[in-house]
Amino acid sequence: MEAMKTVVLRDGKQVPALGMGTWMMGENPAYRTREIAALQHGIDLGICLIDTAEMYGEGASEELVGEAIRGRRDQVFLVSKAYPHHAGRKSAPMACERSLARLGVECIDLYLLHWRGSIPLAETVEAFEKLKAQGKIRRWGVSNLDLADMRELYAIPEGKAAAVDQVLYNLTRRGIEWDLLPWLQSQKTALMAYSPIEQGRLLRHSAFCRLAEQHGWRPAQLALAWVLRHEGVIAIPKASRREHVEENFSALQCALSPEILAQIDRLLPPPKAAMPLEML
Ligand code: NAP
Numbered sequence: 001m002e003a004m005k006t007v008v009l010r011d012g013k014q015v016p017a018l019g020m021g022t023w024m025m026g027e028n029p030a031y032r033t034r035e036i037a038a039l040q041h042g043i044d045l046g047i048c049l050i051d052t053a054e055m056y057g058e059g060a061s062e063e064l065v066g067e068a069i070r071g072r073r074d075q076v077f078l079v080s081k082a083y084p085h086h087a088g089r090k091s092a093p094m095a096c097e098r099s100l101a102r103l104g105v106e107c108i109d110l111y112l113l114h115w116r117g118s119i120p121l122a123e124t125v126e127a128f129e130k131l132k133a134q135g136k137i138r139r140w141g142v143s144n145l146d147l148a149d150m151r152e153l154y155a156i157p158e159g160k161a162a163a164v165d166q167v168l169y170n171l172t173r174r175g176i177e178w179d180l181l182p183w184l185q186s187q188k189t190a191l192m193a194y195s196p197i198e199q200g201r202l203l204r205h206s207a208f209c210r211l212a213e214q215h216g217w218r219p220a221q222l223a224l225a226w227v228l229r230h231e232g233v234i235a236i237p238k239a240s241r242r243e244h245v246e247e248n249f250s251a252l253q254c255a256l257s258p259e260i261l262a263q264i265d266r267l268l269p270p271p272k273a274a275m276p277l278e279m280l
Pocket of ligand 1: 020021022023024051052114143144166167193194195196197198199200203220221236237238239240241243244245247248280
């Protein structure tokens with residue numbers, strides 16, 4: 001079996017570099033059995049970091065994850081997110097309690113601010129630190145924060161406790177390579193790459209698919225291996241089918257040669273200047 005690549009968070013916790021996303025899961029009862037089976041298969045393989053959010057299906061994704069991990073909570077590193085308007089002094093404890101109840105757990109391993117809203121970052125830091133002190137979450141982080149927001153966050157006392165920034169990153173969204181990614185690496189803050197296969201669209205990019213096939217790989221394998229080539233980067237593809245989970249897991253076997261990296265750069269070039277962080 002492939003050895004699982006890991007990322008060490010700033011508090012020393014080691015987590016799998018490959019996890020599983022769950023956006024759009026749990027919303028259609030007809031797919032429920034298949035989705036739960038896919039998540040459980042992933043856990044069996046060692047892809048035991050699961051990303052969800054209160055926003056996904058307005059709680060339906062968290063409930064599905066709760067069902068999938070029942071009886072195996074200890075094997076899983078759970079990530080969930082609060083809406084920006086639930087990241088305040090009064091709202092965060094209530095939102096977190098609702099997420100804990102839907103997930104059926106006592107504690108969330110990593111709790112993220114889903115994106116920046118109107119509540120001041122300092123208030124969110126205070127609220128998340130309190131949840132940590134109460135044992136409701138083990139650590140916290142942010143999502144969709146660009147470099148200027150991250151600098152502002154890290155200027156706040158205890159803001160540097162943010163363990164990750166979860167952002168859009170894949171072969172067609174390379175803007176963060178210019179500044180945000182190197183900065184996060186310099187701060188020893190992990191980057192969680194969401195939509196690492198561009199919600200499936202990358203797998204319909206014909207020139208990219210040809211390149212993958214020339215090297216004997218499936219396009220999803222290459223797309224994920226490419227994201228995971230960086231130190232400190234976690235990829236969270238969503239796959240609701242067992243065979244997709246297996247294919248994504250096998251990305252850990254793909255070693256990228258300088259030749260293939262150069263071919264990729266010609267096809268889907270890196271940024272030539274700073275650009276605003278993209279979001280989906
Ligand atoms: P994604 O992971 O890039 O793509 C998911 C799509 O790719 C699904 O349609 C899935 O199909 C398909 N797929 C997965 N593996 C495949 C394979 N090996 N072969 C063929 N198709 C495959 O997109 P995403 O769901 O937007 O992003 C991943 C996760 O990141 C989300 O689920 C969510 O947890 C998180 N996210 C966070 C934010 C944020 O603002 N923080 C935003 C977007 C996403 P099947 O489902 O049929 O397997």
